[in-house]
Amino acid sequence: MENYLLILIATVFVNNIVMSKILGLCPFLGVSRKLETAIGMGAATTFVLTLGSGASSLIDTYLLGQDLAYLRTLSFIVVIAGIVGFTEMFIKKTSPVLFRVLGIYLPLITTNCAVLGIPLLNVQEQHNFVESLFYGLGGSLGFTLVLVLFAAMRERLEAADVPKPFKGISIAMVTAGLMSLAFMGFAGLIK
Amino acid sequence: MTRKLYAFNGGIHPEGHKDVSNAAPIRSMPLLARYVVPLRQHIGSPARALVQAGDTVLRGQRIAAAEGYVSTAVHAPTSGRVTAVELHPVPHPSGLYDVCVVIESDGLDQGLEFQPLDWKALEPSALRNRLRDAGLAGLGGAVFPSYIKLNPGAARGLDTLILNGAECEPWITCDDRLMRERAGEILQGVAVMRHMLGAREVLIGIEDNKPEAIAALRAAVVAGEAEIVTVPTVYPGGAGKQLTYTLTGRENPAGARSTDIGVQVFNVGTAHALYRAVVLGEPMLSRIVTVTGHVARPGNFEVLLGTPVRDLIQAAGGALAGASGEVVGGPMMGFDLMDLAAPITKAVNCIIVKDRAHFPARAPALPCIRCGACARACPAKLQPFELYWFSRAKDFGKTQAYKLFDCIECGCCSFVCPSHIPLVDFYRFAKSEIWEREQHKSGADQARARHEFKEFRLEREKQEKAEKLAAKVAENRARDASADPQAQAKHALVQAAMERAKKAREGIAPLNTEHLPAAAEKEIAEIEARRHATEAANQETAGRE
Amino acid sequence: MLSAILVMAGIGLVLGGVLGWAAIKYRVADDPLVEKIDAILPQTQCGQCGFPGCKPYAEAIAKGDADINLCPPGGEEGAKRLAELLGVEAKPLGEGLEPKPKSVAVIDDQTCIGCTLCIQACPVDAIVGAAKQLHVIVASQCTGCELCLPPCPVDCIRMEVVKEDLASWKWRYPIHAMRRVA
Numbered sequence: 001m002e003n004y005l006l007i008l009i010a011t012v013f014v015n016n017i018v019m020s021k022i023l024g025l026c027p028f029l030g031v032s033r034k035l036e037t038a039i040g041m042g043a044a045t046t047f048v049l050t051l052g053s054g055a056s057s058l059i060d061t062y063l064l065g066q067d068l069a070y071l072r073t074l075s076f077i078v079v080i081a082g083i084v085g086f087t088e089m090f091i092k093k094t095s096p097v098l099f100r101v102l103g104i105y106l107p108l109i110t111t112n113c114a115v116l117g118i119p120l121l122n123v124q125e126q127h128n129f130v131e132s133l134f135y136g137l138g139g140s141l142g143f144t145l146v147l148v149l150f151a152a153m154r155e156r157l158e159a160a161d162v163p164k165p166f167k168g169i170s171i172a173m174v175t176a177g178l179m180s181l182a183f184m185g186f187a188g189l190i191k
Numbered sequence: 192m193t194r195k196l197y198a199f200n201g202g203i204h205p206e207g208h209k210d211v212s213n214a215a216p217i218r219s220m221p222l223l224a225r226y227v228v229p230l231r232q233h234i235g236s237p238a239r240a241l242v243q244a245g246d247t248v249l250r251g252q253r254i255a256a257a258e259g260y261v262s263t264a265v266h267a268p269t270s271g272r273v274t275a276v277e278l279h280p281v282p283h284p285s286g287l288y289d290v291c292v293v294i295e296s297d298g299l300d301q302g303l304e305f306q307p308l309d310w311k312a313l314e315p316s317a318l319r320n321r322l323r324d325a326g327l328a329g330l331g332g333a334v335f336p337s338y339i340k341l342n343p344g345a346a347r348g349l350d351t352l353i354l355n356g357a358e359c360e361p362w363i364t365c366d367d368r369l370m371r372e373r374a375g376e377i378l379q380g381v382a383v384m385r386h387m388l389g390a391r392e393v394l395i396g397i398e399d400n401k402p403e404a405i406a407a408l409r410a411a412v413v414a415g416e417a418e419i420v421t422v423p424t425v426y427p428g429g430a431g432k433q434l435t436y437t438l439t440g441r442e443n444p445a446g447a448r449s450t451d452i453g454v455q456v457f458n459v460g461t462a463h464a465l466y467r468a469v470v471l472g473e474p475m476l477s478r479i480v481t482v483t484g485h486v487a488r489p490g491n492f493e494v495l496l497g498t499p500v501r502d503l504i505q506a507a508g509g510a511l512a513g514a515s516g517e518v519v520g521g522p523m524m525g526f527d528l529m530d531l532a533a534p535i536t537k538a539v540n541c542i543i544v545k546d547r548a549h550f551p552a553r554a555p556a557l558p559c560i561r562c563g564a565c566a567r568a569c570p571a572k573l574q575p576f577e578l579y580w581f582s583r584a585k586d587f588g589k590t591q592a593y594k595l596f597d598c599i600e601c602g603c604c605s606f607v608c609p610s611h612i613p614l615v616d617f618y619r620f621a622k623s624e625i626w627e628r629e630q631h632k633s634g635a636d637q638a639r640a641r642h643e644f645k646e647f648r649l650e651r652e653k654q655e656k657a658e659k660l661a662a663k664v665a666e667n668r669a670r671d672a673s674a675d676p677q678a679q680a681k682h683a684l685v686q687a688a689m690e691r692a693k694k695a696r697e698g699i700a701p702l703n704t705e706h707l708p709a710a711a712e713k714e715i716a717e718i719e720a721r722r723h724a725t726e727a728a729n730q731e732t733a734g735r736e
Numbered sequence: 737m738l739s740a741i742l743v744m745a746g747i748g749l750v751l752g753g754v755l756g757w758a759a760i761k762y763r764v765a766d767d768p769l770v771e772k773i774d775a776i777l778p779q780t781q782c783g784q785c786g787f788p789g790c791k792p793y794a795e796a797i798a799k800g801d802a803d804i805n806l807c808p809p810g811g812e813e814g815a816k817r818l819a820e821l822l823g824v825e826a827k828p829l830g831e832g833l834e835p836k837p838k839s840v841a842v843i844d845d846q847t848c849i850g851c852t853l854c855i856q857a858c859p860v861d862a863i864v865g866a867a868k869q870l871h872v873i874v875a876s877q878c879t880g881c882e883l884c885l886p887p888c889p890v891d892c893i894r895m896e897v898v899k900e901d902l903a904s905w906k907w908r909y910p911i912h913a914m915r916r917v918a
Contacts, residue, residue, distance in 0.1 A: 031823075033823070034820075034823075037823065059747070063743050063746075063747075064743065067739070068739065068740055068743060071740055071743065071744065074744070075743070075744065075747055078744070078747055078748065078751065079747065079751065081751075082751035082754065082755060085755050085758075086754060086755060086758045089755075089758045089759060089762040090758070090762055092762065092764055093762035093763075093764055096764070096768050096769050097769065097772060097821070100769055100821075100822055100823065101821075101822070101823035102823070103822075103823055103824075155589075156580075158584055158586065159580040159581055159583065159584035159586055159589075160580070161558065231902060281902070283902060283905075284907075285900075285902065285905045287900065287901065287902055287905055289901070289902050613910050616907065616910035617910055619907040620906075620907045620908065620909050620910060622907070623905075623906040623907045624906065626906075627904075627906055631778070634779075634879075635777070635778050635779035636779070637877065638779035638780065638781065638860050638877070638879050639774070639779045639790070641860040641861050641862070641877065642779065642781050642789065642790075642859050642860050643791075644861070645858075645859060645860065645861050
């Protein structure tokens with residue numbers, strides 16, 4: 001049990017997928033303009049990533065094994081694409097505005113490096129099924145946390161006196177850099 | 192008899208300057224030659240004029256009637272002749288003109304006979320209608336039509352009726368003088384209010400910087416009639432919600448009315464006006480106005496509504512040398528007067544003539560340093576700095592999320608801001624933008640509904656036409672098919688009739704030859720006969736050739 | 737080799753089944769986004785966007801056939817709000833499209849011949865009148881679309897800019913002197 005808690009804390013704070021692994025930067029900058037959107041994107045990614053992580057783990061253990069290891073990336077992408085397709089339909093039905101706001105970033109979850117990265121890291125770290133689930137959940141919670149924090153900051157930046165050359169994406173990059181520095185403070189929290 | 196008082200958040204202690212004007216008794220003004228009475232003296236829709244240029248009016252005559260629910264009447268302050276109903280400067284921060292009735296006084300000041308109202312016997316709604324026609328509006332500054340506030344509504348029986356005698360704005364002393372001099376009349380007005388609202392208790396809150404007023408009311412009050420409560424002097428302790436909290440500990444939930452928490456608040460001036468309207472039967476013709484600041488003889492005046500500000504300042508001895516403009520209302524919430532020709536209305540409680548020593552030019556603003564002084568001072572427990580950021584960035588959705596509309600625009604935040612940022616100006620800007628947007632939205636909704644209905648109507652008409660045409664065609668076909676011989680016979684008949692008609696038309700003689708004398712008829716007949724003969728001869732020759 | 741093909745085919749089949757089921761289960765009948773876009777549009781029904789009204793324009797935006805910056809009565813503000821709703825970058829109004837001050841049409845009662853052509857043109861039924869009777873425009877309902885101007889045979893309709901009065905007056909954006917520091 002302690003093991004799972006450690007995985008969660010480690011993935012959310014210490015090895016944050018965006019801030020220290022620098023994965024998933026595309027939605028991080030793309031859908032962080034509004035808080036509501038960021039929360040929606042975070043939820044969608046959490047769903048896809050947790051499910052994808054578990055499913056990939058099962059496929060890797062029971063279907064591929066050592067013989068078909070070369071099919072790993074290929075099959076993972078197919079599985080993730082399937083889950084994203086499902087999520088897309090679900091969101092389109094339940095929240096059309098969120099669907100429209102997420103726009104291209106929703107199908108792009110498929111090619112989100114974080115979403116493919118975590119299942120691959122699972123294999124590399126030799127996680128079992130439950131550990132993979134937690135690893136996926138923690139990773140996506142970390143992603144959501146950072147995305148929401150960043151969106152909240154960007155909303156404030158909209159109302160702030162930003163010098164003209166820094167307006168828009170430039171100040172966002174500066175902010176992201178500062179956030180990354182802050183997250184480095186968690187290094188050494190575990191082990 | 193001490194009552195537990197509650198201290199609201201924040202507030203400030205600006206210099207009072209009350210002694211400038213509170214020493215002298217209320218003075219009356221000489222009759223002027225000309226009065227300008229605006230039709231929009233209250234919140235809501237402006238009154239509808241009942242007079243036109245050339246009419247003569249008497250003092251107390253209703254010259255404009257309430258229009259719509261949130262509205263109240265307007266009366267002639269003196270007898271005379273209406274010279275115009277036209278646009279005229281009014282006391283408003285915009286400096287825009289508004290419709291006013293201009294009355295040239297005849298110097299006689301003839302009034303109508305005022306009949307006292309039997310308020311204990313009158314039907315409540317009838318009494319309220321009388322008050323609407325008497326032009327009663329709240330004199331504390333918001334000028335909301337009083338008859339609406341005096342409606343107890345469905346929840347019969349109000350917990351607490353609060354009389355607001357706090358007068359927390361610096362410089363203003365009109366309520367102070369009124370309470371000192373007319374305490375008995377105020378209490379008679381309170382009795383009427385209590386009767387109308389069925390209030391269980393009456394509290395009169397007065398700030399402790401007005402000991403004379405407190406003493407006067409204490410002397411006049413009968414035990415059980417009302418409780419005079421001394422409240423600490425802190426700005427804005429006289430704002431309705433803040434005074435309610437101080438006295439009862441009850442807070443208005445965001446966006447709720449005071450009646451939702453069983454409280455109704457009236458200004459002491461309104462109670463006095465109610466006394467006049469009910470006990471004397473006199474409509475609202477005047478109010479007490481403080482004239483203070485840089486004038487020769489500052490003090491309080493009983494001013495007829497419609498008196499130009501210029502004449503009022505003249506009555507106070509005129510502005511002294513070095514005067515730098517006039518403020519309508521107090522220094523915290525008032526605004527600069529644009530035109531001295533603007534008249535005193537029901538909303539104007541004070542005219543301050545400014546000078547550089549007391550009203551220096553505003554220091555240039557510095558950037559916000561996020562010190563949070565404004566949040567500590569805010570009596571509405573808002574976060575003024577957030578509201579400032581979002582108003583400035585025109586992010587109005589966010590300003591509403593931060594409860595912009597619970598801001599009472601008291602000016603505490605601007606007062607304490609070490610960067611001298613005119614915070615309230617930003618809130619006012621954001622509020623009026625939001626209001627405009629709501630208006631546009633409801634306009635757009637109406638336009639959409641009308642457009643959709645028009646399209647629906649056109650479609651329906653088209654369909655109806657098509658159906659009619661189809662029905663007709665079907666009918667014709669059916670007839671043609673079923674009754675062939677009959678239809679043909681009919682057709683032949685119609686043809687024959689048409690032939691006959693054609694012949695008849697050809698046979699008709701030109702109209703101008705009808706009804707001619709017999710000689711002329713004969714002449715024409717001869718000419719016709721000659722022509723027929725030549726025609727016949729011509730035909731013969733033609734036939735031979 | 738065969739096992740690899742079987743594995744991939746199996747995964748494909750399972751996922752295909754799930755997606756097919758989801759497509760039926762979460763079918764979206766009509767697009768509620770159109771309503772949301774339509775709510776932002778000013779409803780002048782003026783057709784300056786090139787579509788025959790606000791609703792068709794909203795439908796075109798929802799489908800992605802039209803840009804968000806084609807509505808002059810909505811102005812930059814409207815384009816900005818559409819951009820926010822749709823999560824795209826706001827952009828200035830399209831070329832040749834200028835927002836005009838809010839105005840209403842007024843019929844000159846001396847020249848109107850009562851031809852009813854303007855009544856048929858008005859998209860919001862804001863003109864009242866009958867054949868050979870003087871027509872009157874209900875100012876509070878007029879959206880200022882100017883669609884009644886071209887059909888009038890005697891050019892008796894003119895646009896009047898709505899003047900600011902006490903009821904419509906707004907507090908201005910505060911412009912205050914900022915002290916320069918260093």
